[in-house]
Amino acid sequence: MKRRARRGLRLAMLALTIVxxxxxxxxxxxxxxxxxxxxxxxxxxxxxxxxxxxxSYIYTMGxxxxxVRYFWQQLLxxxxxxxxxxxxxxxxxxxxxxxMARMKFRFRRYISGLTLFTYVIPSSFLAIPFFQMxxxxxxxxxxxxLVLAMVTFATPYALWVLSDYARSLPPEIEEAGxxxxxxxVATFFYLYVPLIVPPLIAIGxxxxxxxxxxxxxxLLLLTGEQHIPLPVAMSNFLTTDNAPxxxxxxxxxVYSIPPVVLYYAFKRYLVSGLVSGAVSGT
Amino acid sequence: MTGTTxxxxxxxxxxxxxxxxxxxxxxLRSATLQGFVFTAPLLFLFAAFVxxxxxxxxxxxxxxxxxxxxxxxxxxxxxxxNTIWYVVVAVNVKLxxxxxxxxxxxxxxxxxxxxxxxxxxxxxxxALPGILSFRWMLNSQWGIFNHLLTKLGLSxxxxxxxxxxxxAFVIIFHIWKYLPFWTIIFLAGRRAxxxxxxxxxxxxxxxxxxxFFSITFPLLKSLYLICTLLSMVFTLGDFTVPWLLTGxxxxxxxxxxxTLAYRYTFAMGRLEWGLSTFAVAxxxxxxxxxxxxxxxxx
Numbered sequence: 226m227k228r229r230a231r232r233g234l235r236l237a238m239l240a241l242t243i244v245x246x247x248x249x250x251x252x253x254x255x256x257x258x259x260x261x262x263x264x265x266x267x268x269x270x271x272x273x274x275x276x277x278x279x280x281s282y283i284y285t286m287g288x289x290x291x292x293v294r295y296f297w298q299q300l301l302x303x304x305x306x307x308x309x310x311x312x313x314x315x316x317x318x319x320x321x322x323x324x325m326a327r328m329k330f331r332f333r334r335y336i337s338g339l340t341l342f343t344y345v346i347p348s349s350f351l352a353i354p355f356f357q358m359x360x361x362x363x364x365x366x367x368x369x370x371l372v373l374a375m376v377t378f379a380t381p382y383a384l385w386v387l388s389d390y391a392r393s394l395p396p397e398i399e400e401a402g403x404x405x406x407x408x409x410v411a412t413f414f415y416l417y418v419p420l421i422v423p424p425l426i427a428i429g430x431x432x433x434x435x436x437x438x439x440x441x442x443x444l445l446l447l448t449g450e451q452h453i454p455l456p457v458a459m460s461n462f463l464t465t466d467n468a469p470x471x472x473x474x475x476x477x478x479v480y481s482i483p484p485v486v487l488y489y490a491f492k493r494y495l496v497s498g499l500v501s502g503a504v505s506g507t
Numbered sequence: 508m509t510g511t512t513x514x515x516x517x518x519x520x521x522x523x524x525x526x527x528x529x530x531x532x533x534x535l536r537s538a539t540l541q542g543f544v545f546t547a548p549l550l551f552l553f554a555a556f557v558x559x560x561x562x563x564x565x566x567x568x569x570x571x572x573x574x575x576x577x578x579x580x581x582x583x584x585x586x587x588x589n590t591i592w593y594v595v596v597a598v599n600v601k602l603x604x605x606x607x608x609x610x611x612x613x614x615x616x617x618x619x620x621x622x623x624x625x626x627x628x629x630x631x632x633x634a635l636p637g638i639l640s641f642r643w644m645l646n647s648q649w650g651i652f653n654h655l656l657t658k659l660g661l662s663x664x665x666x667x668x669x670x671x672x673x674x675a676f677v678i679i680f681h682i683w684k685y686l687p688f689w690t691i692i693f694l695a696g697r698r699a700x701x702x703x704x705x706x707x708x709x710x711x712x713x714x715x716x717x718x719f720f721s722i723t724f725p726l727l728k729s730l731y732l733i734c735t736l737l738s739m740v741f742t743l744g745d746f747t748v749p750w751l752l753t754g755x756x757x758x759x760x761x762x763x764x765x766t767l768a769y770r771y772t773f774a775m776g777r778l779e780w781g782l783s784t785f786a787v788a789x790x791x792x793x794x795x796x797x798x799x800x801x802x803x804x805x
Contacts, residue, residue, distance in 0.1 A: 235616055242618040245608070249626045252683065255651065256640040270654035317548040330542030338800060339553045345737065345796045346557070347744020349765040350785045353772050354560035354567075377556040380549065409541050438633040440747045441765075456635045460751055463642075470643055477636035488631035 256481075260474035267471055281475035292462055292472055295450050300479075302447070303454040306368050307436040310375040314432035315425055317376065318383035322421070323413050325384065326391035327399065344381035348374075349441055356445045370446045371454075375436040383428035390424040391417075430491045434484050455480050565789075568782035577771075577780050577787075586762040589674055590743065590788075593763055597681040598738045605686055606731065609693035610719070630687040638751045641680050642667070670760040673753045677761065680748055689734060696730045697723065733802055740795045743788060764788050 259267075261277040284290045288297065324330070325337060355374060356365075364370040398420065402412035418425075440456050447453045453461075459476055462468040543550070577583045612623045629637060644651050645666035653663035667673045704722050713721070724731075746765035749755075755762040755770060762770065764784055772781030 234614075235618075238611065238614060238616050239618045241611060242622045245622055245626055248683070249629055249687075252637055252640040252644065253628055253632065255644055256636055259640075259643060268649045270649055270651045272651070317552070320545045321549045324542045324545035328538060328542050328545070330538040332539070333542060336546050336549065339557075340549065341800055341803060342796060343553060343557050345740055345799055346561075346792070347741060347765075349744040349746045349768075350789070350792070351557065351560045351564070352746075352765075353768065353778070353781050353785075354564035355556065357778075358560055358563070373556060377552045380552060384549070413545075438635075440635060440751070456633065459635060459639070463751070463754075473639060474636075474643075477639055481632040481636045484633060485628065485631045488627070 256474050256477055259471055260478050262471045264469065264471060281469075281471045282479075284472060285475045285479065290469065290472055292469060293476060295458070296455075296476070298451055299453060299455045299458045302368065302452065303437060303456070303480075306371050306375065306443075306454060307433045309368070309372045310379060310436035311429045311433040313372065313376045314379050314383050315429045317380050318387045318428055319418060319421065319425060320413075321380075321384045322387035322391045323417055326388040327394075327417070340381045340384055343377065344385065348378045352441055352445055355442070359446060364446075366447055366449065366452050368447075371439075371442055372436075374442045374446065375432075375439060379432040379435040383432055386428055386431075387421060387424050391421060394420055426491060430487055434487065437484060564782050565786060567779060568786040570779055570783075573777075573779040573783040574787075576777075577783055582759045582762065583767065583784070585760055586764060586767045586784075587787075589761060590763045592674060593678060593681070593745070593749070594739050594742045597678040598735065598742050600678070601682045601686055602689055602731065602735055602738065604682070605689035606693050606727070608686070608690045609697055610723070612690065612694050613697055627687045627691070629684050634684055634747050635751060637684055638680060638748065641676065641683075642752060645676060667753055668757050670757065673757065673761045677749050677752055677763075680752055681742065681745070684748070685738075689738065692734060693727065693730070696727050700726050729802070733799065736795050736799050740792060740799070743792060 258274060260281050261279070262274050263276055263278045263280065266274060266276070285293045285296055288294050321340075325333065359365055359370040398416045399412060402416050407415065438456075440460070443454050443457050444460070447457065450458070450461075455476070459473060459480065462473045612619055643649075647653060647663065647665045647668060650666070652666065656663050664672060666676060700723065705718060708718050708722060744765055745763065746769065749761065749763045750766045750769070753761040755766055759770070764787075768781040768784040771777045771784060
């Protein structure tokens with residue numbers, strides 16, 4: 226009787242899994258399917274294609290279509306912004322977490338409050354004044370403006386995860402530093418930073434993905450085909466009626482690959498970091 | 508706080524031979540100053556790019572005329588209703604599903620392990636490619652949905668060209684994209700529950716539903732509440748999903764606050780209206796943020 230109940234449960238789980246996988250993967254499958262569809266078949270919707278072709282990818286890589294004329298430059302812009310965001314967030318959060326988790330000083334509580342506030346406030350609420358401010362400094366169309374915005378909004382969560390980890394480190398770090406006569410700065414560089422490498426990888430990846438995925442600030446701060454990052458270029462396809470959707474889906478697939486690869490490569494770090502950060506909040 | 512000395516700072520050079528560093532002037536050894544040095548970049552980011560834009564934005568949104576104008580605009584009233592639907596329905600349906608699904612993923616079957624590995628993909632890929640895929644699937648003439656409907660002998664539906672279905676798909680896309688993330692959070696919450704509780708319940712012959720209502724839910728309640736608040740605040744400010752899926756179409760009926768503010772500011776050149784749109788949502792946002800800040804500690 227009990228075995229039968231377990232068998233039933235197993236079958237129910239299998240059915241549910243199949244439903245969930247179709248729901249999860251179908252839009253992704255459809256994106257890749259369209260990217261492999263020849264232009265002639267684009268207007269004959271189907272669940273599979275008879276003559277898959279890599280032509281859309283070849284056009285994209287060769288920048289051989291008005292829609293993808295600046296593909297590599299736009300990809301490079303996305304990459305540059307994301308890498309700068311990653312580096313700056315890692316540095317700022319490493320320093321900040323050292324202070325927040327390992328030091329006791331006045332006003333620390335308030336700094337923690339400010340960080341949480343920045344994490345929670347929707348970034349779109351600040352987008353228009355931020356745009357005005359950057360226009361005032363003549364920084365529109367510079368990557369710097371976008372990097373500053375991304376660093377501002379990606380840092381709080383990074384700090385959160387990192388501080389949480391740093392609190393779990395033993396007190397011997399500072400004691401060892403004190404015995405060697407190391408000052409605070411030396412303790413930070415030689416004793417603290419080497420110990421926080423795993424969560425630093427996690428938050429670096431998080432910051433990279435945050436900037437890579439950002440749309441609103443990229444749309445506001447960067448204009449002109451040669452300056453915009455990939456997502457803004459892709460959304461510009463939508464403004465015309467005769468957008469080549471197979472080409473757009475090829476660009477979409479290429480754009481999706483770095484996050485998915487990063488995600489699966491660093492999954493162990495990323496999930497544990499994200500989960501401990503979010504759960505520790507309770 | 509672990510690892511701090513009586514002074515409160517990290518450098519406690521009293522026990523060691525006097526090094527050059529230990530002879531730093533007293534003020535440079537003060538814990539407060541050191542704390543500020545290490546958090547200076549954070550404080551700069553907050554002051555320059557959060558506080559200043561917020562204050563300048565609010566200052567520019569103090570003119571009562573712009574509030575009169577937007578409250579008189581039928582598009583604005585429609586937008587408020589859309590935003591409430593989006594925030595309340597999308598977030599709550601998503602989180603209930605995430606809570607249930609996290610229970611499913613907790614089973615050690617092969618099928619659930621495969622699901623756990625693959626169902627994170629919508630979260631891993633950026634929102635934009637997913638939205639584009641949905642848009643083409645929902646295309647009235649060439650989308651796969653209408654193709655399948657007509658094959659089944661039903662009439663096709665202009666999914667994104669009428670208010671109700673367009674808004675519904677903004678909600679559906681939100682659930683598709685963000686369900687995995689919150690499921691993982693709840694899964695971690697469930698795994699933190701001591702298994703002895705379930706073992707004791709098994710001895711008493713508790714059913715699945717009894718376990719859920721007497722053990723799992725009471726212990727996950729505060730996590731669930733915090734996640735609800737957090738997700739509602741994030742969704743309240745969402746721009747990307749509604750903007751790229753519908754762009755407000757048809758006829759500006761499917762805007763949410765962020766997309767309407769963008770339209771006011773950049774398409775109509777009414778900066779004060781755009782800022783006022785956000786200012787209208789600020790009290791409820793600050794209330795939610797205040798509740799979160801009471802319950803969550805960094």
